[in-house]
Every structure is written in C-alpha cells, then in structure tokens.
Amino acid sequence: MSFASADTPQLDFASSPINQSLTPEDKIELFRKMTRIRRFEQASLKSFSAGKMGGFLHLYIGQESVAVGTLSLCGENDHNITAYRCHAHALAVGMSMNECMAELYGKATGCSKGKGGSMHFFAPDKNFWGGHGIVAGQTPLGLGLGYGLKYKGLEGCALTYLGDGAVNQGAFHESLNIAALFEIPVVFIIENNGYSMGTSQKRSSAYRGCLAQRAEAYDMDWDLVDGSDVYQVRAKAHIAMERARKQQKPAVLEIATYRYYGHSVADANAKKYRTPEEIENYKKNHDPIRLWERRLLNEGVLSEELAKQIDNEAKQEAAAAVEFAEQSPAPKAEEIMDDVYWETDNDTEASKVGQHFFND
Helix, strand or coil: CCCCCCCCCCCCHHHCHHHHCCCHHHHHHHHHHHHHHHHHHHHHHHHHHCCCCCCCCCCCCCCHHHHHHHHCCCCCCCEEECCCCCHHHHHHCCCCHHHHHHHHCCCCCCCCCCCCHHHCCCEHHHCECCCCCCCCCHHHHHHHHHHHHHHHCCCCCEEEEEEHHHHHCHHHHHHHHHHHHHCCCEEEEEEECCEECCEEHHHHCCCCCCCHHHHHHHCCEEEEEECCCHHHHHHHHHHHHHHHHHHCCCEEEEEECCCCCCCCCCCCCCCCCCCHHHHHHHHHHCCHHHHHHHHHHHHCCCCHHHHHHHHHHHHHHHHHHHHHHHHCCCCCHHHCCCCCCHHHHCCCHHHHCCCCCCCC
8 A cells, every 4th residue: 555645646536527526525525525524533533532332442543535436426325334444335325423422322212222332333315334344245235236337227337435454354255255256236345554554555365466456356447546535436446336337347446545553442562553744744745634735725616714613514514413412312122123134124024934042
C-alpha cells in the first residue's frame, strides 16, 4: 500500500465524465458527508471512552472518502454490504446519526433495536445490508446480492466491501470463483488500510504486486485506487460498476487508505505497530477530508466560511445524536427473542416445523 506524495505528478481524475457531471452542490455534499462521518465517529469515541457504550467500536476515521466516494455512484438497483467497520457506509447511504448512535448505545431506538451494536448497522430500505462481524463473511452475501440482481434481470451492481485481512479467507476466494464463473455483477472493494488488525500487510499476506492482483487467478478485472483522492475513487469505481451493470462482469478494486486509530478502540497496541511519524504523515499529507476541502477551495466551489459552517453543523448534529441516544429507552427484556428469525416473528408455516435454537 502506498500513496503518492504531494510532489508526485498524478492524473487529473476530475476530468473523467462521471466527475464532470458533478455540480458544485454535489461536491459540497461529498464534503459534508465525509465531515459528518468524522464528527459522528469522534463523538462515538468520546462516549465509548467514557464507558457509556458496550461491545466493540471500529472507527473509520481516515477512510471517509472510500465509502462516500463509491456510494455516491449508487443508483436504484445498486446494493452494498460491508464488514464490521460500517458506520461510514450507514451514514453515507442516508441513515440518521440518531439511529446509528442509539445502536452504539444499545438502545431500542437504534437501527437494529439495540441488539446489534457497532458491527451491525442495517438499512434494507436504502439497499444497505450491513455491517457483519465475521471476517469475509459478507463476501458471499455480497455475491448473493449480485446474483439476485442478475436473476431478476435488473441493471445494477453489488458493492461488497472488505478489509485487507479478509483477502486470505476462504469465503472470499470462493466468492471470486463463483462471481467469475456465473458472471455476477459484483464489485469487491478491498479497503486496504495496511494492517490486518495489528499485523502489517507484508507480514500477513503473500502477494506479488498488490492484493487486487489475485483477481487474475479468476480471470477477473482489477484496479488500484488512491483512496485519498475522491475524484479518483469515483472515476475508477464508476468504471467497475458500469462494467458490472452493463456486461455482468465482476471486478476487484483495491483502495489504499488508512485509519488513524487501532483495529478497534480496544486495540491497546495501535501506537506500537505503527510509528507516530507514519500516522502523522497520513494526517498531514493524505487526509481525504482536508485534501477534498483544499481541492474545492482551489476550484472556488467552497469557501473557508462555508467549510467551517459545515463542520460546526456536523459537530452539533453528532452532539444531538449522543443526547438522543442517552435519553432513549433500553430494549425490553420480553423482546429478547424477537428479530432472530423472520419466520417466527411472522408466524409463517416454516415456523411451525423444525427446531429453533431458543426453543425450550
């Protein structure tokens, strides 16, 4: 994983057709979404550190452009699914801070009624299928979403996000094999933040040039993307998504990104397996929000005053979400068996046969 330095000449992906179609308002909205995600994450970190949340908390701070850039390309028949670092994807598709923060607090007003927590945000009404805690467990599910689109004859694609550590799981390779064999419109997006939990990519994965290159074994298209460049994320993702929609061809995108914090907030060694200089270099030279803000300032699309206003609004919204979560009721004990099986909740014929794990 590498990022170009500020002195390295780069292609200007702003000139790609999909980015040329962006209005000034669209560009500001991308900035707003990334800013909202970061302020939500920072507020959740503060609450977690204060002991107000249980479970895990996998922060996305530093990776905002990946979720926002790719999901900004989605249409009516496009679906997406991700792993446990799912807060950004949820907010990017339009979930509210209130329902997301309440879920982190384990409250009944949360998007999963307080039963899922940080790793299980869902919004099927927005074509967002979670938040999954099992490493690479979401990859065959994303394959299934793509298969469903093909089966129904719908022109769309399934964005399936995974971390760099998930590329070594068998389920991922099985998914690639079937995707290629059956020509499924799925785009696998490796969010490569350089560390499989706390182990660097070079120490955890065998590869020649990059992780996405493994797609060649399945005769599948692949590409590398600089995740600090919103224009590049959109331009390259658009190509893969259009190929999936129009030609029913899967692809693998490897997007180089970085997380400021550890694997989760409980990662006590986050500052030991990475040097302070490495983290500071990313913050200074590759932070996607700062780079996008600078780009829009140079284009005359964004003013410093508006940027500050957007940031302040995001802070206030996040603070209000914390207050909403703290004031929300806890789930009721008598509802502990609800929302486990759809069949039992809806008293279908299937619920009357077989045995469910919570039967007496």
